[in-house]
Amino acid sequence: MADAHAHLSAAVNTVLGTVPADSLGVVAIHEALLSVLPGAQYAYDITLDQAKIFDTLASKLRAFKAAGGGTVVDNTGMFHGRDLPLLESLARATGVNIIASTGMGPEENLGGYFLTPQTNPPTPWPADKFADLLAQEITDGMVIPRLERRAPAGLVITEADAHGITPTEVSLFQGSARAALRTGVALSVRWGTDAHAELAHVLGEGLESNRVIVANLDRADAVAEGVPATVAAKGAYVALDHVGQNDGSYIDDAARVTLVTELIAAGHADRILLSSNAIGVAAGLTPVTLPYEFVLTEFVPALRAAGVSDADVQQILVDNPRDVLTVRGGKA
Amino acid sequence: MGKVNTVLGPVATETLGLIAFHEHIGYGMPGSELDSKWWKTPEQKYEETVPKLRAFHEYGGGTFVDATGICNGRDLDYYKSLSAKTGVHIVASTGFVGGDTALAHFAHASVEYLADQFIHEITVGIGNSGAKAGIIKVGVSRGGRMTDLDKRIYRAAARAAKLTGVAVMTHLAIDAEPAIEIFGEEGLPLDRVVFGHVDDGVNHDKSKDTWIASLGGRIGFDTFGYETELPDPPFWARPRKDRLDHFLRFIGEQGYLGQVLASADANCSPLGWPGVKGHTVNYIFEDLIPDLRAAGIDEATITTIFVDNPADFLTLHN
Ligand SMILES: [Zn+2]
Numbered sequence: 001m002a003d004a005h006a007h008l009s010a011a012v013n014t015v016l017g018t019v020p021a022d023s024l025g026v027v028a029i030h031e032a033l034l035s036v037l038p039g040a041q042y043a044y045d046i047t048l049d050q051a052k053i054f055d056t057l058a059s060k061l062r063a064f065k066a067a068g069g070g071t072v073v074d075n076t077g078m079f080h081g082r083d084l085p086l087l088e089s090l091a092r093a094t095g096v097n098i099i100a101s102t103g104m105g106p107e108e109n110l111g112g113y114f115l116t117p118q119t120n121p122p123t124p125w126p127a128d129k130f131a132d133l134l135a136q137e138i139t140d141g142m143v144i145p146r147l148e149r150r151a152p153a154g155l156v157i158t159e160a161d162a163h164g165i166t167p168t169e170v171s172l173f174q175g176s177a178r179a180a181l182r183t184g185v186a187l188s189v190r191w192g193t194d195a196h197a198e199l200a201h202v203l204g205e206g207l208e209s210n211r212v213i214v215a216n217l218d219r220a221d222a223v224a225e226g227v228p229a230t231v232a233a234k235g236a237y238v239a240l241d242h243v244g245q246n247d248g249s250y251i252d253d254a255a256r257v258t259l260v261t262e263l264i265a266a267g268h269a270d271r272i273l274l275s276s277n278a279i280g281v282a283a284g285l286t287p288v289t290l291p292y293e294f295v296l297t298e299f300v301p302a303l304r305a306a307g308v309s310d311a312d313v314q315q316i317l318v319d320n321p322r323d324v325l326t327v328r329g330g331k332a
Numbered sequence: 333m334g335k336v337n338t339v340l341g342p343v344a345t346e347t348l349g350l351i352a353f354h355e356h357i358g359y360g361m362p363g364s365e366l367d368s369k370w371w372k373t374p375e376q377k378y379e380e381t382v383p384k385l386r387a388f389h390e391y392g393g394g395t396f397v398d399a400t401g402i403c404n405g406r407d408l409d410y411y412k413s414l415s416a417k418t419g420v421h422i423v424a425s426t427g428f429v430g431g432d433t434a435l436a437h438f439a440h441a442s443v444e445y446l447a448d449q450f451i452h453e454i455t456v457g458i459g460n461s462g463a464k465a466g467i468i469k470v471g472v473s474r475g476g477r478m479t480d481l482d483k484r485i486y487r488a489a490a491r492a493a494k495l496t497g498v499a500v501m502t503h504l505a506i507d508a509e510p511a512i513e514i515f516g517e518e519g520l521p522l523d524r525v526v527f528g529h530v531d532d533g534v535n536h537d538k539s540k541d542t543w544i545a546s547l548g549g550r551i552g553f554d555t556f557g558y559e560t561e562l563p564d565p566p567f568w569a570r571p572r573k574d575r576l577d578h579f580l581r582f583i584g585e586q587g588y589l590g591q592v593l594a595s596a597d598a599n600c601s602p603l604g605w606p607g608v609k610g611h612t613v614n615y616i617f618e619d620l621i622p623d624l625r626a627a628g629i630d631e632a633t634i635t636t637i638f639v640d641n642p643a644d645f646l647t648l649h650n
Pocket of ligand 1 (some may be wrong): 354355522597
């Protein structure tokens with residue numbers, strides 16, 4: 001990039017505090033470290049063995065680092081098992097940058113506090129309340145519930161219902177966009193049934209498209225309709241984030257390689273993100289046991305074999321995540 | 333007579349004394365823990381809670397039943413310390429205040445899984461606290477109609493109650509027909525269930541208290557003190573005299589003294605809402621019992637309401 005000076009001052013929020021954007025290295029942008037389905041922490045048949053969880057995640061992060069990885073972004077948001085002392089300790093112990101996210105979704109994973117508050121009638125939260133809650137996770141730090149705040153979140157995440165975005169999720173998307181706009185942190189949205197319409201909810205808040213990642217765009221139905229290219233053309237980042245998962249509702253890796261080469265050929269190399277949505281430790285849901293380095297060790301060789309240049313690989317694995325994760329001047 | 337699970341272990345029914353059967357150490361909707369506007373330090377929580385429990389004890393209160401279900405901020409180690417330091421028996425709940433307070437893991441669960449969760453919390457313990465639940469909480473979600481999830485929770489509660497012998501308390505007695513049908517199908521006698529909140533300002537005219545009682549159900553007048561006379565009453569408040577008259581009618585001319593329970597549903601230190609200033613469990617001693625005496629209710633009847641009925645209800649039946 002030409003603007004070297006801007007890079008020197010550019011910064012990213014990690015769980016250990018702000019780091020220069022150029023220090024992230026290869027980024028696994030859509031992954032989960034500890035992922036706990038809301039409520040599973042209270043389940044009689046689930047034990048969260050802290051020591052074991054640490055060992056499992058540390059060895060996975062070390063393997064990622066050994067394969068050339070620099071940064072893992074934990075996409076679980078603020079209410080899906082995020083354990084900040086764990087993430088901080090892992091970052092210190094392994095030397096991998098860990099970026100934690102704020103945000104929630106879909107609606108079915110929200111607590112009743114947001115859906116049926118103790119008011120009459122029990123009206124779900126409006127966008128501005130979500131915006132305040134999420135922005136505070138960046139301006140004042142992420143919460144350890146009922147205890148304290150830690151480092152600022154590095155990404156806002158949200159998700160629409162797989163059967164179609166609900167009215168409360170529209171508020172949540174709008175509030176997430178406002179929090180991103182206010183704080184300069186990027187927003188990642190997992191789409192439900194209509195990626196463009198759902199993207200429009202966040203762009204409608206004035207958030208620039210280059211501050212938005214549309215996740216799950218390697219879903220077979222999105223690819224069939226050419227959505228990755230049209231989202232990229234709009235200027236948003238296209239996350240093909242199920243690399244290594246070949247289970248039917250998503251395209252397989254061979255088709256992913258083709259999709260990447262097509263997007264590059266169409267001039268969208270600067271909008272592609274690759275990740276695996278691996279889950280290091282899962283509670284209350286099925287783990288996705290892919291290694292965090294799967295993109296590096298398995299998928300990149302396939303890209304190269306398909307003629308993708310080193311410069312494009314560097315762009316996709318290092319530059320694009322760096323650019324989107326860099327905190328921009330917020331509009332506070 | 334039998335025994336009851338308290339947070340410090342099983343106790344003989346005879347030691348329960350006067351029972352506040354539907355109260356909260358601290359209640360917060362799931363997710364409220366993420367909103368730092370409600371956070372309190374442990375010092376503040378103890379400061380708000382201990383004097384209320386101590387006063388309850390000094391007034392002659394024996395047992396405080398915490399009606400806070402799973403996902404609502406239940407904190408068993410905290411309850412254990414409160415009980416040990418104030419001398420008040422605390423009975424904890426398993427179950428859910430309503431389907432709308434059950435988080436995704438439980439909202440997706442089968443009746444069998446929910447029953448296993450409740451049974452585990454009653455027979456083995458809650459989390460790793462070692463404390464066993466002494467009652468099962470169920471309830472009707474906001475909206476006034478039992479949802480499919482509410483019904484699964486009621487059915488699971490009925491099975492767990494039958495198997496373990498603990499009782500069931502409901503949040504709201506509206507839309508009681510499906511509840512009664514479920515308890516019937518599962519073979520849980522209705523005297524093992526208290527249908528609560530028949531007396532609040534929003535639901536009293538929609539709650540068929542005498543019909544439920546005629547079928548053998550117990551009836552909870554358990555929002556005493558949430559009065560429109562308060563400086564800042566909540567939306568479920570009701571004029572004091574209306575509620576008292578309703579109660580007196582129910583135990584008097586309608587003849588259901590043997591099936592009535594009474595409580596204040598107060599929070600010692602609310603978790604995810606401001607709470608209602610000036611309203612505590614001690615309303616029972618400071619206002620309700622004096623009101624009953626002033627209405628001519630004798631001491632034996634007061635003992636029936638606050639000692640004998642809840643003791644019989646809470647005692648493990650198996
Ligand atoms: Zn209550």
